[in-house]
Amino acid sequence: MTRDDARALDARDPLAAYRDRFTLPADTLYLDGNSLGALPAHVPAALANAATRQWGDRLIRSWNEGWFDAPERIGARIAPLIGAAPDEVIVGDSTSIHLFKLIVAALRLDPARRTVVSEAGNFPTDLHVAEGAVTCVPGARLRVVAREDLADALDDDTALLLLTHVHYKTAARFDMPAWTARAHAAGALMLWDLSHSVGAVAIDLADADLAVGSTYKYLNGGPGAPAFVFVAKRWQDCLDNTLSGWMGHAAPFAFEDGYRPAPGMARWRTGTPGILSMAALDAALDVWDGVDMTAVAAKSAALFEILARAGTALGLECVTPRDPAARGSHISFRHRDAYALTQALIARGVIGDFRDPDILRLGLTPLYLSHEDVWRAGDILRETIETAAWQDPAFATRNAVT
Numbered sequence: 304m305t306r307d308d309a310r311a312l313d314a315r316d317p318l319a320a321y322r323d324r325f326t327l328p329a330d331t332l333y334l335d336g337n338s339l340g341a342l343p344a345h346v347p348a349a350l351a352n353a354a355t356r357q358w359g360d361r362l363i364r365s366w367n368e369g370w371f372d373a374p375e376r377i378g379a380r381i382a383p384l385i386g387a388a389p390d391e392v393i394v395g396d397s398t399s400i401h402l403f404k405l406i407v408a409a410l411r412l413d414p415a416r417r418t419v420v421s422e423a424g425n426f427p428t429d430l431h432v433a434e435g436a437v438t439c440v441p442g443a444r445l446r447v448v449a450r451e452d453l454a455d456a457l458d459d460d461t462a463l464l465l466l467t468h469v470h471y472k473t474a475a476r477f478d479m480p481a482w483t484a485r486a487h488a489a490g491a492l493m494l495w496d497l498s499h500s501v502g503a504v505a506i507d508l509a510d511a512d513l514a515v516g517s518t519y520k521y522l523n524g525g526p527g528a529p530a531f532v533f534v535a536k537r538w539q540d541c542l543d544n545t546l547s548g549w550m551g552h553a554a555p556f557a558f559e560d561g562y563r564p565a566p567g568m569a570r571w572r573t574g575t576p577g578i579l580s581m582a583a584l585d586a587a588l589d590v591w592d593g594v595d596m597t598a599v600a601a602k603s604a605a606l607f608e609i610l611a612r613a614g615t616a617l618g619l620e621c622v623t624p625r626d627p628a629a630r631g632s633h634i635s636f637r638h639r640d641a642y643a644l645t646q647a648l649i650a651r652g653v654i655g656d657f658r659d660p661d662i663l664r665l666g667l668t669p670l671y672l673s674h675e676d677v678w679r680a681g682d683i684l685r686e687t688i689e690t691a692a693w694q695d696p697a698f699a700t701r702n703a704v705t
């Protein structure tokens with residue numbers, strides 16, 4: 304693939320116009336939108352409006368003018384991106400907090416089932432939260448097994464199968480209908496973490512019971528943006544939220560001593576939502592209105608091919624599945640000094656990230672990366688490896704986050 308080939312792909316890219324809806328530094332090739340999505344250009348004005356007009360002028364009245372309903376209203380905007388109904392999704396809290404609520408709820412549903420099954424190497428918060436959640440339910444336990452042993456781990460003690468749809472390191476994607484069906488065949492509930500798949504791949508939760516996901520990655524909601532939680536309609540009146548805060552009460556402003564859960568998704572609220580973060584997410588979702596996920600998937604596959612070929616030509620091991628249906632929208636290479644390599648790339652304006660111990664991870668966000676951008680990133684990767692630039696001792700010092 305030459306630079307001209309990449310330009311030719313850009314010339315017929317149906318998503319090309321979306322690039323102008325984002326603010327990105329001119330000297331940067333941003334391949335980390337799978338960790339923190341880029342800034343949609345109109346979001347600062349929406350934030351300023353939320354601060355100066357809604358907060359500054361309207362003050363407390365704003366709770367009646369859109370703030371109170373924000374979790375449900377914004378959740379309904381995310382629903383079509385995950386194949387859910389508008390009244391099956393709300394936003395608020397973080398993915399970790401939603402995981403806690405749902406794991407405890409699933410364990411409390413059927414006292415005869417005591418085990419949560421999850422995958423070794425799942426994103427740490429999923430495993431850590433599950434580890435804590437099982438201590439809140441008598442007799443409950445967490446069973447963490449390798450991917451190839453998951454099917455055998457499901458039995459008549461399994462209350463919940465907790466899987467991350469697209470793996471944060473390798474981008475390997477579970478077959479959602481098949482795994483939901485396996486969980487159900489064992490009599491368990493299925494909880495999907497969609498953090499690395501929402502906005503990256505087309506999702507149809509279909510028969511799934513529960514889901515959570517981050518909005519600050521492909522949905523570009525901003526750092527720490529409120530996460531979403533999905534509960535299938537058939538479970539909404541049966542599952543209880545242990546973090547039973549006043550905002551999930553049937554009548555929060557009746558100020559009753561006793562807790563009565565709100566009907567529907569509102570019971571998954573806990574405390575007062577962070578309205579400024581909600582405002583940023585709400586505005587960021589404008590970009591996703593009407594986006595054709597088939598076009599996103601096709602472009603993601605084309606961007607992947609550009610980097611996969613560049614990396615393979617350099618002798619890098621690609622740990623991401625080659626089949627587009629079996630992966631998300633990032634590509635990961637194994638390198639014995641992946642940390643230094645990542646830092647050398649960042650110093651050259653290619654922002655990706657390192658995942659311990661040996662993974663260089665590059666996010667492919669079809670809304671704001673062109674084929675030529677990704678070709679250039681591949682070319683800078685080539686130059687960095689061929690000149691052994693990553694061996695500079697300056698790149699060996701570890702930062703806290705990337």
Ligand SMILES: Cc1ncc(COP(=O)(O)O)c(C=O)c1O
Nearest residue numbers: 397398399426428467471496498
């Ligand atoms: C699969 C997965 N779940 C959850 C999270 C994050 O959860 P939280 O937003 O609560 O930090 C991440 C990334 O940070 C993730 O990759």
Ligand SMILES: Nc1c(O)cccc1C(=O)C[C@H](N)C(=O)O
Nearest residue numbers: 337338339426471472498658704
């Ligand atoms: N949530 C993050 C944060 O607060 C700081 C830095 C990175 C993150 C991430 O999103 C990490 C990400 N989930 C990952 O896949 O590695």
